Amino acid sequence: MEGFFHNGIGALSWGNAVMLAVGLAFIWLAIVKKWEPYELLPIGVGVILANLPATGLLVQPHEAGGEFGSAGLLGVFIEYGLLRYTILPQLIFLGLGAMTDFGPLIANPRLFLLGAAAQLGIFIAFIGALLLGHLGVAEFGLREAAAIAIIGGADGPTTIYLTSQLAPGLMGVTAAAAYSYMAMVAIIQPRIILALTTRKERKIYMRPQLRSVSQREKIVFPIVCTILVILLVPGSAPLIGMFMFGNLLRESEVVPRLVEAAEYSLVNIVTIILMLCVGASMPAEVVMRPETVMILALGLVAFAGGTAGGVLMARVMRLVSREPLNPIIGAAGVSAVPMSARVAQHMGQKENPRNFLLMHAMGPNVAGVISSAVVAGAFLAILG
Amino acid sequence: MEINWTWGQAWQITYMSFGLVLAILVMLAVVTWLIGFIGGRKVRSANETVPEHERTPPKQ
Numbered sequence: 242m243e244g245f246f247h248n249g250i251g252a253l254s255w256g257n258a259v260m261l262a263v264g265l266a267f268i269w270l271a272i273v274k275k276w277e278p279y280e281l282l283p284i285g286v287g288v289i290l291a292n293l294p295a296t297g298l299l300v301q302p303h304e305a306g307g308e309f310g311s312a313g314l315l316g317v318f319i320e321y322g323l324l325r326y327t328i329l330p331q332l333i334f335l336g337l338g339a340m341t342d343f344g345p346l347i348a349n350p351r352l353f354l355l356g357a358a359a360q361l362g363i364f365i366a367f368i369g370a371l372l373l374g375h376l377g378v379a380e381f382g383l384r385e386a387a388a389i390a391i392i393g394g395a396d397g398p399t400t401i402y403l404t405s406q407l408a409p410g411l412m413g414v415t416a417a418a419a420y421s422y423m424a425m426v427a428i429i430q431p432r433i434i435l436a437l438t439t440r441k442e443r444k445i446y447m448r449p450q451l452r453s454v455s456q457r458e459k460i461v462f463p464i465v466c467t468i469l470v471i472l473l474v475p476g477s478a479p480l481i482g483m484f485m486f487g488n489l490l491r492e493s494e495v496v497p498r499l500v501e502a503a504e505y506s507l508v509n510i511v512t513i514i515l516m517l518c519v520g521a522s523m524p525a526e527v528v529m530r531p532e533t534v535m536i537l538a539l540g541l542v543a544f545a546g547g548t549a550g551g552v553l554m555a556r557v558m559r560l561v562s563r564e565p566l567n568p569i570i571g572a573a574g575v576s577a578v579p580m581s582a583r584v585a586q587h588m589g590q591k592e593n594p595r596n597f598l599l600m601h602a603m604g605p606n607v608a609g610v611i612s613s614a615v616v617a618g619a620f621l622a623i624l625g
Numbered sequence: 626m627e628i629n630w631t632w633g634q635a636w637q638i639t640y641m642s643f644g645l646v647l648a649i650l651v652m653l654a655v656v657t658w659l660i661g662f663i664g665g666r667k668v669r670s671a672n673e674t675v676p677e678h679e680r681t682p683p684k685q
Contacts, residue, residue: 298665350657357650371635383630458664465656473649492684520660612646619642 246606256525264288264520267417276424280397280516284417286598287520290315293466299521304441312453314522318514323405323412323522329515330398330405331479333432336508337398337610338463338487339500341578345604347458348451351558352570352601353429356608358554358617359574362393362546366539373539379532388619389536390421393543394613395577399480401519403617406625413522423577429541430572430584433548438568440621442556443592445567447601459492470615476625477618547575573602574608 267285271278290298298313301320305311312320322329343525346352370386373379381389388408392415400419404412422429434443463485471478491500555571569589573581582602589598 294641339633347657347661350654350661353654353657353669354647357647360643360646364643367639368635371630371632375632383635386635433681452661455664458660461660461664462657469652470649473652474645582663608650612650615646615649616642619645620638623638623642 249294249296250406253523254294257292257294257527260292260523260525260528261289263523264292267520270424277420279512280420281424283513283516284420284520287315287517288413288523289520290517291521291524292432299524314518319518319521322514323401323518324409327402327405327479328574328620329511329518330402331483332507332511333398333515334480334614335483336427336503336511337578338484338489339491339503339509340609341484341488341610342490342603343459343462343488343607344454344457345451345600345609347454347462349601349604351402351562352604353608353611354556354558355571355574355605356576356610357574358571358575358610359547359551359605359609360394360612361550362543362548362575363390363613363616365546366390366393366543369542370535373535377404379535381532381535384624385411387624388412388415388454390543391620392422392536392540393417393575394609394612394616395423395544395547395575395581396613397423398515399599399613399617401515402480403620406621410527411536413519414528414536415540416519417523418537422540422544423580426575426580427470427584427587428489429544430548430575430581431588433545434552434569434572434584437549437552438556440592442568443588444596445559445565446593446596447565447567447570447598449600451598451600456492456494460489463488463492466611470611470618474615474618474622476621477614480614480617481611486608523543543574548572548581551575551609553579567596567601569600570598570602570605574612576606576613578606578610579603582606 243584263287267281267288268278270613271282298315300311301311301316302312367386367390370381370389374381384407388404388411391403397416397419401412401416404415467482467485470481487503490496490503492493551574552568555566555568559568567589569585575581582599585602586599589596
């Protein structure tokens with residue numbers, strides 16, 4: 242009978258209460274403000290479920306001692322999908338590859354450099370996190386610093402993948418930060434672009450017509466990319482391999498049912514599970530620490546630094562390029578696809594109504610996805 | 626948390642990783658350009674053996 246009256250009210254701490262409010266805030270942002278609803282809505286629910294005490298939902302199988310029925314649903318997903326085997330972010334990348342069109346990048350390969358330069362923010366945040374650790378302000382070592390810095394890649398699955406391998410305790414906060422900053426791209430990036438470019442540069446007109454890219458090129462590209470990148474950075478294989486596999490399914494045009502499954506069913510199911518896990522990785526005792534604020538601040542530095550890196554590289558390329566290159570598209574090297582490309586489009590048209598930069602910006606945008614996966618692979622190779 | 630890292634290690638990781646990303650992306654840019662170049666040459670040589678009205682139009 243005692244169990245009948247057992248409830249969570251007595252076990253609810255102030256930290257839990259604050260996190261319940263955070264979860265509700267994520268849900269509000271998703272539904273009312275429509276900020277990344279596919280991510281923030283399940284994250285918000287995950288946060289709420291993680292902070293309602295005595296549910297058993299987060300008990301992982303290895304904690305349950307092998308007793309049948311004692312592991313929780315979220316505990317099972319977290320242990321097998323993220324911590325032990327890390328398969329969920331890889332499956333998301335398969336679906337993302339099936340949705341990605343590399344045409345604008347193949348048509349203008351120099352845009353790869355913008356994707357690379359936009360990873361600068363990751364390394365700024367890496368050093369910043371280590372500095373905080375060195376000063377004794379936070380307990381950030383090399384692994385934690387890498388896990389925090391990858392927020393600057395503005396790629397949710399990559400952030401989750403790397404953090405779950407290097408610093409699983411930080412996964413919830415870093416992933417929530419990454420998706421939140423991705424949702425705020427339209428607020429963060431324009432200011433940086435305006436600060437780093439002149440009006441004359443922002444008005445540069447780029448012809449809207451890219452060269453047409455053949456299906457053969459679109460088929461060869463993911464195959465070559467997979468082999469080349471993975472030979473050089475084997476640690477990037479889970480992400481790059483799945484990304485390019487999904488893309489090859491799409492570009493082959495012979496397996497439409499598989500493409501449809503990858504683009505819709507697979508991505509949707511994995512998104513539900515993965516984002517619930519991300520939210521469930523944010524119980525109060527993990528999040529309510531001073532380090533959380535520092536992680537959020539460093540994530541913002543990484544994001545801003547990446548935007549700056551892409552824009553500055555674009556300015557340099559403009560000087561040596563025979564064809565006009567508007568530096569605004571450099572900001573799209575931050576792999577928040579397609580939000581940062583849309584920011585570039587919007588800013589470009591504002592400065593010059595004739596300009597249609599979206600397709601040009603998609604080049605560095607998708608190059609940024611490859612770049613951030615390579616960075617993650619490099620970090621794993623060195624620190625994993 | 627590691628407690629035995631040095632700033633030398635940190636900078637080495639930083640410039641090696643960033644350099645690796647840049648190098649790989651430059652390689653990918655060159656390879657992608659080659660794919661496009663070879664694809665364009667195949668179209669041009671294929672066009673030389675077919676009647677004009679059946680030729681693949683040139684890339685824009």
